[in-house]
Structure formats: structure tokens, C-alpha cells
Amino acid sequence: VEDHWIQTELGDATYLDTEPWRGEALLTYLRKMVFWADVAIEPADLAVLSLLGPRLADDGVLGLLGLGSLPAENTAAPLADGGFVRRMSGPGIELDLVVPRSQAAGWLDRLTAAGVRRAGVWAYEAHRVVGLRPRLGVDTDERTIPHEVGWIGSAVHLDKGCYRGQETVARVHNLGKPPRMLVLLHLDGSTDRPAPGDPVLAGARAVGRLGTVVDHVDLGPVALALLKRGLPADTALTTGGENQVPAVIDADSLPAADITGAGRLAVERLRGGAR
Template sequence: MSAVPAPDPGPDAGAVWHHGDPFGEQRAAADGAVVIDRSHRTVLSLTGPERQSWLHTISSQHVSALPEGAVTQNLSLDGQGRVEDHWWQTELAERTVLDTEGWRGEALLGFLRKMIFWADVTVERADLAVLTLLGPGVADPAVLAALGVTTLPAESTAVALPGGGFVRRIPSTIPELDVLVPTSEAADLRKRLVAAGVRPAGVWAYEAHRVTELRPRLGVDTDERTIPHEAGWIGGPG
């Protein structure tokens, strides 16, 4: 069936809502395995020896000494403690990778660069695409082989991929992986996953899962007045 694009403007502009069977895609995510192209997200790369200590001073989470392979969520707050930005943060190979909503990418990039001052850190866009895999079937040997790994990472950890990029595991009631790969390789990886039995799905399937997990989304479940505790980003299931 034909892919149905998400509307533009909208939070998922540039993504596919579904591939003609949204309920079937949601069932496959629960019972098998699906791959969802979320490369409309903005990915940023932080390098430099002071990147962790610097980011620790301007964000909500304790990230000054994250170990290799660590995965966490993080926030930027305004002077009144209201949420301005949310991102997933991955520490790997002496680089900190942040990915956020596509519509907030340029604003977050500008904010981070503005806050550098004298710190030894560089913030750049990363040419990485985000693919999300959902479902118990992601642990199948054929799927792992298509990814280039032998086992699933532990929750809240990431491992490097042989061809560049990495795969990280998100805490979830069902297996959930984000695969960040060079944009030029994303289409080939998606084909290998489909050949391994993973069903293509749209962001509707991802949103259905996210809501089930009680995981808030910036700009969808929040507004300019939201504080972290209200959304569950601190002290809640999110």
C-alpha cells in the first residue's frame, strides 16, 4: 500500500504517518517487529574534552560523568524552570550525540552554540538518520544480523555499529531500539531489515507505543508553560 505522509506543517513533517494499514502496523509492533523511519529528527554532535561538564551546567540532568555507551533523556529549562527543549542523549566514542524534534533542531543548535563561551566543546549537526525498531521480533537472530550486532544492548545503553553510527536500547515494556546511522546508509539498512522480516511502519505506530509507555513528547504533550514534573520527566514514568 502507498505511504501516507505526515502533514506539513506539523510535528512529524517529513515522516510517513502509515503505509496504508495503521492498525496492522500497530499489531505488528506489539507481536512481531516493525521499523519506523524517524529521520525527520535533528541530530547534533558534541565533541571536545569539556563537553560533558559543560552540558551538565546548562541542562537538567546529571551528565558530567556519563560512562561510555550511556543513554539518557535531558532537558533545557528557562529561568522559571519551564521546559524549552528535550532530547535523547547518547555517549559513545568520545562524542555526545543529541537528537531532538525536527522543528526544534535549529533552535537547540543555536542555544547550545550561544552557551559555549570559553568551554572546549564543539557543537555541529550530525549527518545521522534515526530508525526505530519496535516489538519482540527485534531480538530475532536475522534482525540482529541485519543490524550487525550479536545481541540486544542492555536498556539505556548504546553500542557502535560496524559501518558507523550506533544502536541504543530505550527502556520500554517491549523491545525498542533506535538505530542512528549515516544518512546515506539508512535506505540500505531499512531494506536489510525488511528482508529479515521486519515490517515497515509509520510514526502513528510509534506514537501509539509512546502514549502507552506514558512518554511525553515536546510540543505535543507540552506547551511553553510546562515544567518537568508535570510531564513526568522528573520523578515519573517518562
């Protein structure tokens, strides 16, 4: 995986929201891909304010946003003074307020006056981690393929092309299984926190890499990790640098049982002599 973004369609414009360190490279690449279409690709000086919780459906908050009701999941609505509000998918209510950066401070003040409580980015990161939502470059590495991190369907379309890596995506989907899986780890909180990129060990054997590490208000220290696929949930794990930190896989975060792809079924039928 080289790039990942949140894409929002609004009127005649398409907005791509990606990691800051990938913005310039993605902009350069997309400009090279303009052939026949009448399209302009430009950076947008926008800030993202993420809003979480059931009170976002209150009349006071909706009125401030100029909405009569919550948008449907994965849709967006324009804001009167520029920018837009989009609703993210998932349990609960999550909205992104995407506004001109010069207006961000004013929006924070108005939201606070409407009863929305401010929280730091650590609170959002904890919400993201327990939702198994990886970040490019933190929870992924140079070997990550979309199947490992749950981006098939939501970020990669199997019926569209062409794009770099399409052959690998199709081959794994139809014939094989991804070599790793994204899981939630519970960490021992009695020692120093490990860091993203630290190896995850089963005994002396490396079985994966650590991603985002956060402290959750209910679950304590948790982390995302890419582990060898098929690793049992009760495997004793450690991670960290000089001070090894015990870790336990959250069994509920394990991916669903593998479904044999259509290509593999066809191969098995041929090998078995079926027609």
C-alpha cells in the first residue's frame, strides 16, 4: 500500500484527505495521471475537526451545522461558510467537519458553546485503534497489502482498474490468503509503552510488527499490530525494545474465517476432475 485517503464527493469536486507526509507526493502523482479528463488537481487548505458521540444528533448541534438531520453514512453536506460535514461509517455517530483552516478556531468556539466537549487527539486515536482503523505509515509498512488491514471493499475496488498492484490484489483475493492480519493487542500497563514499529515476538520468534499504541479510557494500554495470519488468540506475545512488554491478542479482533476464493475453488475442481 503506497497511498490511502478518505474520499469525499461533493457537487463537482472530489476531496482527498490523506496523511500530511503523503500529500505532496500524491498531488504530484495525480497530476501525472491527467490525460483526457477536464480536471484540475489542487491542494486545499482545510482543517478536519472530528466529532464523536450520540449528542451530535441534538438539535443544537445540527442547527449549528445547518442540518435538519444527520447525513447518511459515507455522505457529505456543504457548510454555509465553506467546507463540508461528512458522516463516517461505523458504530455510533462520527462526523468530520472539514473547514477552511482560517475558520477552525471559530468552529471550535461555536461547537463548545453548543455543548460539544473538546478532547485531545489521544482520545481520537484510542477511538480509532479499538475500531481497528489503521493509519498509513503507522500501522502499515512497505510490505502491507490491502487485504491485511481491511481495506478491500472500502478503499480498493475489485472490479475497477488499472492500478499498480492490481495483479497482487486479484491473486490474493481469488487464489490465496494474506500473509498477515490486523489485530488489537492488550498491553501490560506496568512498564514503559512500546513504540510503533517494534517487533512482536512469540518466544524468540518474530511474528509481526506493532502499530499505534494508545491508552484507552476503558481498556487501558492497547495497540494495533500486524501479525502472522492464523496465529491463535491465546499465543503468549511480547513487544517493545529493551524492556519487553507482555501482550495479548483481543480474540474479538481476529478476522473472520477465511473464505475460499473463486479462483481457488476452480483450481480445486480441476484437480479433482470435476467439470
